Amino acid sequence: MNVKILDYRTFVILAFVLISTGCFVHAQVPKGGKEISDELLGLFFEDINYAADGGIYAEMVQNRSFEYDPTEQQGWNPFSFWEYMEPGYSYGKISVETSNPVHKNNPHYVVVDAEFIGNYEEHEGKSGVGVKNLGFDGMVVKEGDTYNFSVFLKQLSESPITLDIGLQGTDGTVLAENKIQSTAKNWEKYTTTLVPSQSRDTTHLVILATTKGKFAMDVVSLFPEKTFKNRPNGLRADMAQLLADMEPKFVRFPGGCLVHGDGLHNMYRWKNTIGPIEQRVEQRNIWGYHQTAGLGYFEYFQFCEDIGAKPVPVVPAGVSCQNSGGTWRIGGKGQRALPMDEMDEYIQEVLDLIEWANGPATSKWGSKRAAAGHPEPFNLEYVGIGNEDKMTPEFKERFTMLYEAVKEKHPEITVIGTVGPFLEGEDFDKGWELSNKLRLPMVDEHYYIEPDWYLGNQERYDAYDRKKAQVYLGEYASWGNKLYNAIAEAVHLTAIERNGDVVRMASYAPLLAKKGHTQWSTDMVFFDNTTLCPTPNFYVQKLFMKNSGDHYYENVVKFSKKDTTLAASTVMDSKTGDVILKMVNAGKVPKNMEVNLSKFKNRGGNAKLTVLTGDPEAENTIEDPGNVVPVTKAYSVDKNFTYSAPAMSLSVIRIRTKT
Incomplete structure (x- = not known):
């Protein structure tokens, strides 16, 4: 074998060509960090608060097919509106x-x-x-x-x-x-x-x-005609662009409680939402209004592709919501399970979803995707099964059947399980027991809780067993849209980044709420027909999404750990080489944090600083959507420097490699 050794000049030219053509895409990663999820933060979409029809779905005609019914809202009929x-x-x-x-x-x-x-x-x-x-x-x-x-x-x-x-x-x-x-x-x-x-x-x-x-x-x-990306049967352009600009890594859909529905007849069945709109099955929304299914599975997947986010569909686990029938109380007895003689057909329905998303255009269900205008696969990686379900024997039996069927037929798909609606309690414990028994790759945790909890529980995921299932924090919020709520959530997100090796994904919920039509008080973006109102919570989510990394570093930012109003995280994006500092002060006065960048070579000098701060009681409204917004400016950093974090603030410093 003849081996030709390149001379120095040839080597330099070759390296230049490789770099300029994008063959070298990752920066050198300093030692001392740990790999974390590179798809940590995304969006959760549910058709609640008129988020779909009358919201992001751009159809302007209400009750376009004359299917409104008095069982949906008192006084409604096919001629309503x-x-x-x-x-x-x-x-x-x-x-x-x-x-x-x-x-x-x-x-x-x-x-x-x-x-x-x-x-x-x-x-x-x-x-x-x-x-x-x-x-x-x-x-x-x-x-x-x-x-x-x-x-x-x-x-x-x-x-x-x-x-x-x-x-x-x-x-x-x-x-x-x-x-x-x-x-x-x-x-x-x-x-x-x-x-x-x-x-x-x-x-x-x-x-x-x-x-x-x-x-x-x-x-x-x-x-x-001007829908998002000019898609027919498309999305409201300004709203979809607002979400696209967040740069989410994934989108979970079509919802939470919406998925398992208000009784078995009301479960969200994905096959009812594809094909020509005149052939889709409309039905009552679990939140008390109507869903046309015009925004269906094809449109969800198309939107994910359009914004570069991974699709995370969630299907029922063969049971309805435990609060079905309007009980809406803890421990409600409304959960109903599909009869066992229907489970084979339902399991096939879930398997067909994967074929529809990933199968060749020549396959039975892949051909339906191709007929809708997308012959290429959507490259589905995740499927959630179940949502906040009560851990009854009926649920466990049906979930196990579904999980084992998907695992056997599609081992390339990561199935996300569920551990109930709360951060602790009977369903949470039983959900984790089932996860450990089945060796699930990932489970979906949910919690809505007061903002002070986030300040006092920054170590929640530190002790999670890395040998067990990873976590998808699919729904969380701090019960409010004031700046203080958003800053408390920012504290939690620094802990999520620190534990990005066990928390694979996280998404705030709910996402959208139309003025005058809300069923849930805490939301990320409020809107009417002309105005979008991003909340302070939205800006926290956006700042973390747009400044995410894939490696985490301890002790770059130092402060008193006894002060629970302070939090920080340091990540590096290996694709760009940028080092990103996120520093949170949930206190009432400015506080200093000490920054040491010695782990990172060629860092210092010019950087970019973005700060979200203000009155803790401040919030944005439809009338004044710009009351609380982040401000970005150039910022100079040294290897070692002191940062004074303003009271009630999230500060993001993005530091590029010196050139």
Whole structure:
């Protein structure tokens, strides 16, 4: 064998080429640290507080398929949020029917009979018979933007019927208008576009028959063309971008209690949420409203891919919520289990999910993903089974069956178990017992608790056995959206980073809450149709997400350990070589911290400092969303320096390698 030794000049040139082409992507990692999870912080999404329909899902028509029901909210019916119209002395009638729907999964539709149309020239404004949709607290439109309208129609009279499709202000001003003509005797989808001449915060959609006739109508939809990434059936652009800018490592979906549902009939079944929207199964939301499933599994996975986050779907463990039936009390007896003779079919449903996400386009379920526009696999790595479940014998039996089936068929998938809704107690202990028995790779812990607990329990994960399951802290918050709550959570996050070798992932919850429609008081982002209001809690999460690392170092930042109002963590991102210091002061006065960067070569000089601070009682509101925001500036550091942490603050110092 002839071995050619490169001369120095050749070696330098080769090294330069490799570096410039990205072949060398990791910086030298100093000794003395420990590897931690590189996917530590992400997002938890649940359709609570109108987070999906009327929220991040960009559909503007409420009750678009006439499926609202009084069992969801008192007074609701299939015609809720619609108004019947007979302008210009026209008259007719309208009814909700079920005899011949667009699809069996979408049983209700409206029949409009335009019996007489007034003379347009004799009356001010439009003449016709039709309906108006009020949207979710109205519809926001922008001048010059395009809005895509679609509807399924079926002609029930002999002659074609002309329909005026328009956007109308609350004062009656016509902002945009176009025409379609119903001609098909069977259900057919019709589309048009609307471009408003003015911007309005409260607009309604009007569908008006201007010629006599009878027709059936269903799945009435209006989407802004400018959705996030311009996806059809997509997401509200500003809200999705706000989340994307956080740079989360993963997104857990479709929720918590939403998953196992209010009774077996209400469990979230992923297959009901894919395919054409007219074929998806709508149902009552466990939080007391309606979910169209327009934001379904394909859209969740697509969003994860669009923002570079790993998908973490959670499926029921074959049981419903223990608080089913509206009991909502600790130890409620509402948990119901799927009959054992249905478990084989349900296990296959979970296995089919993995094939749908990862299988080739030629497989049965992979082909359905490909038909939706994504022939490549989604590269699913995690599946959660169960959510905050009561550890009954029925749960344990069904969870074990599901876990063993996934483990056997898909050993490449990490299954995440559950250990109940609290940080301790009977379900927590029994959940960990089951985890240890099955040797689960990961379990999902949840806790909502007062902020002082986070200050006094910074060592929670220090003593966790590293030989047992890793932890996904799937839901946590400190019962409030004031700055003090956020700073207490920042203290906890420094401990999470310190224990990033056993805590694999963590996500604050809930994520989104619409003004006037909240079922949960503590949330990360409040919003209405025009404004996003990130809370101080949001900014803490974002600062930790955007300044994460994969190696943790002790004793870089020193302070009195007896002072529970102080906390700090030091991580290094091996991809960039940056060293990141996070220092938290939950006290009422500034306090000094001593920083020693001697572990890290070529560090010092220019850095970037971001500080979130203010009155501990301060919070952001829809009216003043910028009351508490982080401030970033250039900052100079030495090998050794003293940092004065402001009262009630999170400070992040990002230090790059000297050049």
